[in-house]
Amino acid sequence: MVAKPMREVVVAGIGLHPFGRFPEKSVEEMAGRAVLEALKDAGITYPQIQAGYFGHVYYNGMSMGEGILRGLGLTGIPIFNVENACSSSSTAFEMAFWAVASGVYDIALTFGAEKVPRGPVSITGAASPSRLMGTDHMMASYAMRARRYMYDYGCPVEAFAHVAVKAHRNATMNPYAQFQKVFTMEEVLNSRMIADPLTLYQCCPTSDGASAAVICAKDIAKKYKMDMKRLITIAGVGIKTNDFNDKNGEHLIAMRTAREAYEMAGLGPKDVDVVQVHDAATNAGIFQLEGLELVERGKGWELELKGETEINGRIPVNTDGGLQAIGHPLGATGIRMLHELTTQLRGEAGQRQVKNPKIGIAENSGAGEVCTVIILKK
Amino acid sequence: MTINEATPKANKPIPVMRFLKLSEDAKTGVFLGKKCRTCGEFYVGFPIFCLKCSSTDLAPVELSKEGTLRTYTVIYTPPAGWQGAVPYTLGDVDLAEGVSLLAEVIDLPKEDIKIGMKMRMVLRIGGKDTEGNDIMVYKWQPVK
Numbered sequence: 001m002v003a004k005p006m007r008e009v010v011v012a013g014i015g016l017h018p019f020g021r022f023p024e025k026s027v028e029e030m031a032g033r034a035v036l037e038a039l040k041d042a043g044i045t046y047p048q049i050q051a052g053y054f055g056h057v058y059y060n061g062m063s064m065g066e067g068i069l070r071g072l073g074l075t076g077i078p079i080f081n082v083e084n085a086c087s088s089s090s091t092a093f094e095m096a097f098w099a100v101a102s103g104v105y106d107i108a109l110t111f112g113a114e115k116v117p118r119g120p121v122s123i124t125g126a127a128s129p130s131r132l133m134g135t136d137h138m139m140a141s142y143a144m145r146a147r148r149y150m151y152d153y154g155c156p157v158e159a160f161a162h163v164a165v166k167a168h169r170n171a172t173m174n175p176y177a178q179f180q181k182v183f184t185m186e187e188v189l190n191s192r193m194i195a196d197p198l199t200l201y202q203c204c205p206t207s208d209g210a211s212a213a214v215i216c217a218k219d220i221a222k223k224y225k226m227d228m229k230r231l232i233t234i235a236g237v238g239i240k241t242n243d244f245n246d247k248n249g250e251h252l253i254a255m256r257t258a259r260e261a262y263e264m265a266g267l268g269p270k271d272v273d274v275v276q277v278h279d280a281a282t283n284a285g286i287f288q289l290e291g292l293e294l295v296e297r298g299k300g301w302e303l304e305l306k307g308e309t310e311i312n313g314r315i316p317v318n319t320d321g322g323l324q325a326i327g328h329p330l331g332a333t334g335i336r337m338l339h340e341l342t343t344q345l346r347g348e349a350g351q352r353q354v355k356n357p358k359i360g361i362a363e364n365s366g367a368g369e370v371c372t373v374i375i376l377k378k
Numbered sequence: 379m380t381i382n383e384a385t386p387k388a389n390k391p392i393p394v395m396r397f398l399k400l401s402e403d404a405k406t407g408v409f410l411g412k413k414c415r416t417c418g419e420f421y422v423g424f425p426i427f428c429l430k431c432s433s434t435d436l437a438p439v440e441l442s443k444e445g446t447l448r449t450y451t452v453i454y455t456p457p458a459g460w461q462g463a464v465p466y467t468l469g470d471v472d473l474a475e476g477v478s479l480l481a482e483v484i485d486l487p488k489e490d491i492k493i494g495m496k497m498r499m500v501l502r503i504g505g506k507d508t509e510g511n512d513i514m515v516y517k518w519q520p521v522k
Contacts, residue, residue, distance in 0.1 A: 129394045129395055132504040132513060133481060133515055140451050143451035144449040148448065151493045194455045198451075
């Protein structure tokens with residue numbers, strides 16, 4: 001039996017600072033910009049916010065969330081700093097959701113920001129023995145899962161590469177994306193090898209960026225004079241860490257998380273119109289579709305190669321470019337996914353608009369492991 | 379460098395991980411682990427709880443030194459701290475006890491690697507500690 005919210009909670013405003021490399025900007029400045037955009041989008045001002053939930057990974061001094069929001073006013077609200085690897089801001093979002101759903105606050109701000117250092121992301125510290133073993137390599141773990149999947153299900157490397165080709169094509173229609181260039185299948189496959197079978201253009205970039213969302217109880221949205229037609233309901237949320245049996249498949253953690261979110265929403269995979277998955281490596285962009293049960297285990301690669309995950313396909317995935325092309329500022333990614341789903345459900349995605357979507361789902365993975373799944377509903 | 383150089387200390391090879399127990403001459407080693415007396419699950423290293431049934435009744439065991447390659451990758455862009463050759467192959471090997479161990483695969487051309495191959499653990503010098511002792515690391519070598 002999953003928990004049920006005591007009242008309906010909506011996404012009222014969204015904001016994004018472009019993803020990319022911004023050496024001249026501080027993380028505070030980027031986050032501040034995303035927050036201001038979200039407040040403006042919701043049609044409210046900062047003093048109306050009752051709590052802040054900030055997701056980030058890299059440590060840049062204590063109480064970063066307070067440091068960011070201080071620039072908007074000293075209103076004395078509680079601010080929570082949340083670190084949960086790449087799932088940090090979706091975790092912060094879910095915490096804000098439950099606080100509003102249970103009546104602690106009527107309106108909350110949830111945001112994420114990061115400046116990620118260049119080079120491969122390490123999970124362990126410099127003194128870890130795994131450095132001498134050569135095993136501390138984020139993309140190697142994805143690559144080994146990819147190799148085994150190819151062996152088990154006859155998947156060709158082109159299916160993984162297609163995830164990147166699709167992502168980059170979608171990102172050319174997204175002004176917030178780090179990359180805005182079309183890549184061909186050949187360019188993806190012939191780019192520098194990182195960890196076989198994953199080439200450079202199949203590993204997401206490291207990025208700077210920020211994202212923000214204002215959420216509130218729907219019954220008080222009127223009081224704030226919000227545009228009721230643009231409100232998007234948070235229909236289901238789930239968050240899980242590893243279960244003992246997850247060793248039997250990389251899709252299992254997302255499956256357990258999604259089932260919780262589906263049950264809360266009273267929806268199933270067949271109801272989903274637009275999808276966000278955590279494609280840190282291209283193969284994960286396929287595995288997570290199986291985790292969300294949008295396609296049977298072992299068949300995700302066929303769905304991908306048939307083009308069914310394109311914007312005009314049966315199950316549009318990562319319509320904004322996903323981690324592969326919009327970029328991956330770790331703590332900003334979770335809410336960035338919700339930014340895109342909200343934009344799609346409002347029908348405001350312009351050139352990359354999916355035809356009339358009603359239900360969106362976002363899956364955000366983090367090292368640990370942790371997985372969050374959030375379902376939004378028009 | 380000082381004028382009076384200290385007498386070089388004897389090299390005392392140390393294992394890269396505590397669960398790798400070296401022989402007296404550090405030429406061979408075994409993987410130490412635990413077996414849950416309640417549910418029978420095996421673990422590498424020294425967990426206090428069984429991750430499956432949460433029992434604390436765990437018996438010390440020595441794990442297999444051979445296993446089957448479950449999956450692999452050839453790394454062309456190495457992580458920070460890697461001191462070996464590039465590219466190098468990483469292999470995840472399933473032991474008979476149901477646990478797996480990740481390490482470099484050696485003595486095998488990268489084109490010849492195949493899922494399902496039998497592998498055995500061998501020891502190599504992986505680096506030196508701050509006192510100049512060899513740090514012994516385990517690697518996978520194909521069983522011919």
